[in-house]
Amino acid sequence: MPDRVEPLPNRMVERLVAYRRHLRQCLGEGRTQIYSHELARLERVTPAQVRRDLMTIGYTGSPATGYGVEGLIEHLAGLLDTRSIGGFALVGAGHLGRAILDYLARQHPEYQVAAFDINPEKTGRITHGYRCYMIDELERVLAECPMRVGVIAVPAEAAQDTAIRLIAAGVSGLLNFAPVRLHVPDSVFVEDADIALLLEKVAFFARAGRSEEKV
Amino acid sequence: MPDRVEPLPNRMVERLVAYRRHLRQCLGEGRTQIYSHELARLERVTPAQVRRDLMTIGYTGSPATGYGVEGLIEHLAGLLDTRSIGGFALVGAGHLGRAILDYLARQHPEYQVAAFDINPEKTGRITHGYRCYMIDELERVLAECPMRVGVIAVPAEAAQDTAIRLIAAGVSGLLNFAPVRLHVPDSVFVEDADIALLLEKVAFFARAGRSEEKV
Numbered sequence: 411m412p413d414r415v416e417p418l419p420n421r422m423v424e425r426l427v428a429y430r431r432h433l434r435q436c437l438g439e440g441r442t443q444i445y446s447h448e449l450a451r452l453e454r455v456t457p458a459q460v461r462r463d464l465m466t467i468g469y470t471g472s473p474a475t476g477y478g479v480e481g482l483i484e485h486l487a488g489l490l491d492t493r494s495i496g497g498f499a500l501v502g503a504g505h506l507g508r509a510i511l512d513y514l515a516r517q518h519p520e521y522q523v524a525a526f527d528i529n530p531e532k533t534g535r536i537t538h539g540y541r542c543y544m545i546d547e548l549e550r551v552l553a554e555c556p557m558r559v560g561v562i563a564v565p566a567e568a569a570q571d572t573a574i575r576l577i578a579a580g581v582s583g584l585l586n587f588a589p590v591r592l593h594v595p596d597s598v599f600v601e602d603a604d605i606a607l608l609l610e611k612v613a614f615f616a617r618a619g620r621s622e623e624k625v
Numbered sequence: 626m627p628d629r630v631e632p633l634p635n636r637m638v639e640r641l642v643a644y645r646r647h648l649r650q651c652l653g654e655g656r657t658q659i660y661s662h663e664l665a666r667l668e669r670v671t672p673a674q675v676r677r678d679l680m681t682i683g684y685t686g687s688p689a690t691g692y693g694v695e696g697l698i699e700h701l702a703g704l705l706d707t708r709s710i711g712g713f714a715l716v717g718a719g720h721l722g723r724a725i726l727d728y729l730a731r732q733h734p735e736y737q738v739a740a741f742d743i744n745p746e747k748t749g750r751i752t753h754g755y756r757c758y759m760i761d762e763l764e765r766v767l768a769e770c771p772m773r774v775g776v777i778a779v780p781a782e783a784a785q786d787t788a789i790r791l792i793a794a795g796v797s798g799l800l801n802f803a804p805v806r807l808h809v810p811d812s813v814f815v816e817d818a819d820i821a822l823l824l825e826k827v828a829f830f831a832r833a834g835r836s837e838e839k840v
Contacts, residue, residue: 420826427825431804452806492828509721510820517804517821518828558831561824583831585823589646589732591667599830601823605725606732608800608818609776610642611635613707613733615814616773616798 418466423490425463428453430486436479445476495558497522499551499581501572502563503532503542506587510561511538524551528568552579562586573600633681638705640678643668645701651694660691710773712737714766714796716787717778718747718757721802725776726753739766743783767794777801788815 418426432452436444446460453460464470464477469485471477498514500507503525514523515538525542527533533544543551560576562569562584569588576584583599586592589606633641647667651659661675668675679685679692684700686692713729715722718740729738730753740757742748748759758766775791777784777799784803791799798814801807804821 418829420830423826423829424822427822427829428819431822454806490825490829492825492832495828495831498824498828504724505720505727506724509719509724510824512720513804513821513824517824559824559828581831583827585827589728591669599827601827601830603818603820603823604643605818606728607639607642607646608816609713609725609728609732609774610705610707611638612798612800612814612816613710613713613774614633614638614642614705615635615816616710616796617707 418489422463422466425453425455425459426467426486426490429460429463430483430490433479433483433486437483441479443476444479444482446471448476493520495521495583497524497555497557498559498561499523499548499557499576499579500525500540500561500563501527501545501548501576502565502568502587503527503529503535503537504563507561507563508537510563510587511540515539522555522557524555524557526551548575549579552576552581556580558582560584562588562592564588566590633704637678637681640668640670640674641682641701641705644675644678645698645705648694648698648701652698657694658691659694659697661686663691708735710736710798712739712770712772713774713776714738714763714772714791714794715740715776715778716742716760716763716791717780717783717802718742718744718750718752719778722776722778723752725778725802726755730754737770737772739770739772741766763790764794767791767796771795773797775799777803777807779803781805 429449432449446457449460450457467489469482498521500510507525511525523540525540526545526548527542528545533542535542558581560581562572564572566588569586569590570592573584573592573594577594577598585601585603587603587605589604592600594600644664647664661672664675665672682704684697713736715725722740726740738755740755741760741763742757743760748757750757773796775796777787779787781803784801784805785807788799788807788809792809792813800816800818802818802820804819807815809815
């Protein structure tokens with residue numbers, strides 16, 4: 411893989427992660443080759459988009475046989491390798507936080523994960539194998555075990571302060587579930603998982619989906 | 626508002642919903658006017674994008690005074706009015722499902738919401754004021770009280786069957802939290818809230834965020 415200093419575009423990383431998931435599934439089913447139109451159909455993009463994405467990361471297939479499943483998985487593994495993040499610090503161990511711990515346990519069993527909450531009833535527990543600490547311990551825990559990804563699952567009014575604290579403790583990427591926009595330094599990557607907004611958006615298209623309606 | 630038969634683009638609806646949220650906040654703070662660059666900064670888009678979006682929906686501001694907050698909220702209310710969806714049918718009342726019920730209770734108290742689960746320990750309960758039914762009752766409940774939005778918060782292996790059942794019961798928009806791509810008729814809108822994918826994406830950019838690293 412050539413050295414690259416330019417980060418990949420946001421949406422492209424999303425697609426590469428999704429391609430990898432399908433490729434792993436194909437591998438599990440014993441397949442050795444896959445065509446761009448198959449990956450495209452699975453991801454609801456065009457085959458040309460798939461080919462552009464894979465060309466951008468320096469992987470080429472053959473028009474006759476497609477892409478080698480195992481080779482492409484390995485290539486993506488090098489590119490998407492995130493072991494250097496150390497782990498995930500999750501703030502807010504309510505229902506949403508516990509659902510996220512479940513995703514982390516299933517998808518990323520190889521990472522350190524620490525949960526934090528303000529409520530003493532939730533702290534001290536082990537959920538999905540991960541310890542939940544009092545929020546006061548955030549700085550100490552992250553100093554001992556650096557974690558570059560912060561997940562914010564606290565109420566809207568606490569989200570900005572939580573972001574500042576996580577960043578001060580060394581976090582450089584945030585997944586924000588609170589329905590507010592965070593103000594962070596440019597060096598920090600923020601992805602909003604804005605469930606309230608998605609609910610409104612789906613409601614809009616559910617209404618507009620029927621052709622007899624006018625929008 | 627002129628009659629429109631073309632649905633608005635996906636990302637634009639997302640931005641309009643977000644603008645409206647900020648406008649409501651501004652209104653609450655007693656503001657009467659807002660400039661495109663203020664909405665742009667809040668949403669991390671360009672001021673030109675904001676002006677294009679609002680021009681597309683037929684709302685114009687003045688370069689001197691910006692947009693009228695109250696007028697724009699009213700205009701958006703007409704456009705984004707989703708009362709005709711009836712309500713939300715949520716399948717899967719685990720931690721994630723209960724977190725979504727919390728969002729619905731806060732953001733959409735005006736809608737009917739019914740939750741469904743396969744586990745008798747979770748059914749029969751009231752969570753955030755919403756009843757949780759046995760999944761067997763899905764068809765009956767939706768026949769009595771039509772709901773056009775389905776929210777899928779079940780494990781991956783149950784997601785496709787859940788989607789088919791919801792669609793057969795009259796749902797035309799799905800918010801899918803399961804980490805799989807659903808196969809649905811073209812008339813059904815699907816939004817994937819793919820938390821596992823977002824976790825991987827943020828991990829990638831958290832790693833790449835530091836300039837000394839090569840990606």
